[in-house]
Amino acid sequence: MNKEICKYIDEHESVFVELESLLSSIPAISPLSGGEGEYKKAHALEEWLRKQGYTDFQYINAPDEKAYKGVRPSLILTIPGKKQDRSFWIMSHVDVVPPGDLKLWDTDPYTVVVKDGKLYGRGVEDNQHGITASVMAALALKNAGIQPEYTVKLLFVADEEIGSVYGLQYILKEHPDLFGKDDYALVPDSGCSTGDEIEIAEKxxxxxxxxxxxxxxxxxxxxxxxxxxxxxxxxxxxxxxxxxxxxxxxxxxxxxxxxxxxxxxxxxxxxxxxxxxxxxxxxxxxxxxxxxxxxxxxxxxxxxxxxxxxxxxxxxxxxxxxxxVSKKSNPESPIIKRLITVLKDVSGRDAKLVGIGGGTVAAYLRNIGMNVAVWSTIDETCHMPNEYTWIKNLQNDAKVMAHLMI
Ligand SMILES: [Zn+2]
Known part of the structure; x- marks a missing residue:
């Protein structure tokens, strides 16, 4: 375990809160659910990342006339690795579902509230937990002056909540060469509260x-x-x-x-x-x-x-x-084996491999032959009123992701 990485993450709780607060304050809701899409939120995220010193961004804009500026942007941040023959992707989604009946919320869904070690707000778990943990992992490496082993690509996709037509499906159709044949991915968009289940297959x-x-x-x-x-x-x-x-x-x-x-x-x-x-x-x-x-x-x-x-x-x-149809990820593939090792190392957790009945966006990547681990430490409050995530889980997951990068 790298002490410097862990120390940075432990000492920067306020930055987790800052980024989550920024992201929740800009609702990125699909036009099909009455929103204006991801444009403002994706660009705010890019601006925030630029302030941290990142410069290598790529937008993939799926046209959608019903959305703000007529596009549904997905954003990629590239962090070059020591080896560039393959990339390690961490994919999370920018869009959120509407808050539903506001009377069921104890606080304003778009203003993040910190209470008893948790963050409350629409999107804090689904999927800003993944966005924030992966960004903080990258920042921890950067602060420690460590270059990732393989090139890291943080992919923030649009339109996950309503079928990925303007998100990952569009990316795979228009930019099939984006993903290399040896690339692998982590999708922190499902998980359990003990954080020891790695999803490798779907029915x-x-x-x-x-x-x-x-x-x-x-x-x-x-x-x-x-x-x-x-x-x-x-x-x-x-x-x-x-x-x-x-x-x-x-x-x-x-x-x-x-x-x-x-x-x-x-x-x-x-x-x-x-x-x-x-x-x-x-x-x-x-x-x-x-x-x-x-x-x-x-x-x-x-x-x-x-x-x-x-x-x-x-x-x-x-x-x-x-x-x-969803292909199964190889349990012996580097991403799965490495995640098992890192989970034991960083969190002391004995991971078990699972399959799920529901469909996730990981299926699209698995179907092009990529090995994908779906994992995160969350209480599964997504889509509910009073959605929350634990700060300690955000920090833990950032540590795990940082160690996967090195
Ligand atoms: Zn999600």
């Missing part, structure tokens, strides 16, 4: 829209129609059975360790009580283990639909709404 996400077509008629003569709602209800139960059907295929990296199949959203059918609905739409949210046999799963889904079609005389159409 594949499959969202299906299930459209059942029957025959509409007067509710007093159900014999003349085909009730799409009843048929769809039968199908809901059959599809929910899939979870048990595939339960024996397990991967203990994940919790739960099996694929899940959850009927979720239900669209309205008819507005009145006295009509037999001829149309019904519901959705199925599947989170599938990366090792599962996808063909077998689709076959089981289709055969259940066919049974219901036959039994109820309806037609069923399936539409894939989201089909997110």
């Amino acid at each position: 594949n996400m499959l969202w299906l829209k299930v459209h059942t077509k029957g025959v509409q008629c007067h509710a007093s003569r159900p014999d003349l129609g085909k009730n799409a709602f009843v048929a769809a209800s039968a199908l809901v139960l059959k599809l929910a059975e899939l979870q048990d059907y595939f339960k024996s295929f397990q991967d203990n990296l994940f919790n739960p360790p099996y694929s899940t199949f959850a009927p979720t959203k239900k669209e309205a059918n008819i507005p009145n009580v006295n009509t037999i609905p001829g149309d019904d739409v519901f959705y199925l949210d599947c989170r599938i283990l990366p090792t599962a046999d996808m063909d077998k799963i689709m076959e089981e889904i289709h055969s259940r639909c066919q049974k219901v079609e036959k039994e109820y005389g309806v037609q069923i159409e399936l539409e894939t709404v989201v089909d997110g």
Whole structure:
């Protein structure tokens, strides 16, 4: 453990608070959620970093006419390493979600309040925890006069909260050469309060829209129609059975360790009580283990639909709404092994590798072949009123990131 780095981070608590306060004071909300985008916040961050002596910045501006200045900027700060044949990326996102009902907040969401060792405010955890920890890690190295081993790239992306279309997806599409084949990344945008879980894999996400077509008629003569709602209800139960059907295929990296199949959203059918609905739409949210046999799963889904079609005389159409495949990071790759070592060294933590059911932005990087660790020490208050993060966790995570850089 490098004492000078740790000392700098321990002694500069006020700078963590300063940067978090600046970032929270400029809401970067997607135009789709009624905001103006990331322009002002990204540029304020750049200005702050320039004051610390950094000069190597690159903007990637995704056009979005609904946003302030017509762009959704992602910002990259480059810190050259001793070796430049690969880069170590730390990716965090600039955008935040709206505060929601202000009555649920004890303080103003855009004014950071320090209380009992925590910082409160919209964005302080999601994802300014990642921004601030990575920036402070870089500053600690700079202060100690240490050049990173490999080139460090702090990537502050736009539009993570609403699908990354104007953020990482745009970057990968327009600048595919930005990422080298041996690059690796840390994404501090998910984690747990003990900070000992390193996420290396995600389940594949499959969202299906299930459209059942029957025959509409007067509710007093159900014999003349085909009730799409009843048929769809039968199908809901059959599809929910899939979870048990595939339960024996397990991967203990994940919790739960099996694929899940959850009927979720239900669209309205008819507005009145006295009509037999001829149309019904519901959705199925599947989170599938990366090792599962996808063909077998689709076959089981289709055969259940066919049974219901036959039994109820309806037609069923399936539409894939989201089909997110995520590669797994290699547990033996340098970023994962090094993070395990550093966590033990700096925090005394025994890390365990985990997979999650939810999708993160890391999937896009994993899918281009990069090894990515998703990790941070947070209480998971993101998107909640009174969002907070612990100053001690910010400092710990900055120390870990600094040691990953060297
Ligand atoms: Zn986030």
